[in-house]
Amino acid sequence: MRLLVIEDDADLGPWLRETLEQALGGADLVATLDEARAALQVRPFDLVVMDRRMPDGDAIDLVSMLRRLTPRPSILVLTALDDPNDIARALDAGADDYLAKPFEPVELIARARAVLRRNQLDQKGITSVANLRFDMPARAAYIDDQPLVLPRRELALLEALMRRAGHVVLRESLENAVYGFDDEIQSNAIDAHLSRLRKRLREHGCLAEIKPLRGIGYLMTDGA
Template sequence: MRVLIVEDDPQLGPWLRDTLAVAFGASDLVTTLDEARAAVAVRSFDLVVIDRGLPDGDGVQLLLDLRGQQPCPATIILTALDDPLDIARALDNGADDYVAKPFEPIELVARAKAVLRRLFLDKGAVVSIGNLSYDIINRAVYVGQDPIVVPRRELAILEAMVRRVGRVVLRETLEVAAYGFDDDIQSNAVESHVSRLRRRFREANCKVTIRPVRGLGYLLSSE
């Protein structure tokens, strides 16, 4: 799961990025419409949270750009403009939900999960490989009926492979899944995360394998 936050408030923006990263995985923060358009041009996002009063225009304008993307991300407008006409305009332009400031973090996360459930309704939000199950919306991992704890970067890498099960996932794709635009990435970071994932799977008697494909990336499959 990858989230883009479009918010120019210097305190709220970083807080949103960190809060949504905990809930959903790797999150990127931009502060203008131009930066948002540049971000969606180079990366795919599952969820985009958009402020309206941005320095270079109304965040609703971004909805038109996002509607042309395949796959189209879920979108939430987050703003202090709570007039019914403002809400109607955002929804009519393609927003999946509208959260007025001020708001409670638990409400934002719950609303985000709701729109993501609708997004994944036809895709299958729970993927099973061997005795491993992964709940994409709740970011929960099970071996059989037992949950296992996976740290967020390993979880992001696992999700990228689960969503492409049976296919080789490029190393660069795994880096993008686990790290934001501004993160420093060590040269062996992906290899380290994959190694720890393998160890967790062995300890949990998980019947899946993560096989390296030399020069390309990794392949997740059942044993």
């Protein structure tokens, strides 16, 4: 799961990124619409949380671009504007939901999860490989129907691999799933995380395997 926060407030922006990251997955923060457009060209996002009033324009103008992306991210608009006409404009433009400031963290997370679930209704929400199952909307992994608890980055790696189970996932795609734009990535960091993930899977009796393809990426298979 990868999220993009578009917010120029120096206090609110980092708080939003941290709150959403703890609840849903890795998040990146940008402070202008130009930075948002650049970020969207670099990597795909599952959810975009945006403030309306940005230094270089109205974030609603970005929604049409988001709607054209494949896969299309869910869109949650945050604003101090609570006029019905402003709400209608955001939703008519293609936003999935609208949350007026101020708001409580629990409501923010609930709204974010709701729009993600709605956009995933027409997609395969649960993926299984051998005795390993991954519930995409809940971001939960199970081995033989028993919950598998993983550190945040290992969970992000497993999610990225399970989304494309049976297909090669490039190293760059795995790095994008795990790290933000501001993170320093050492050359062997992904390999180290994957090594720990593979060990945890084996220890819990997982029959699925993560196979490396040297210089290319990794493949999630049923071990056959």
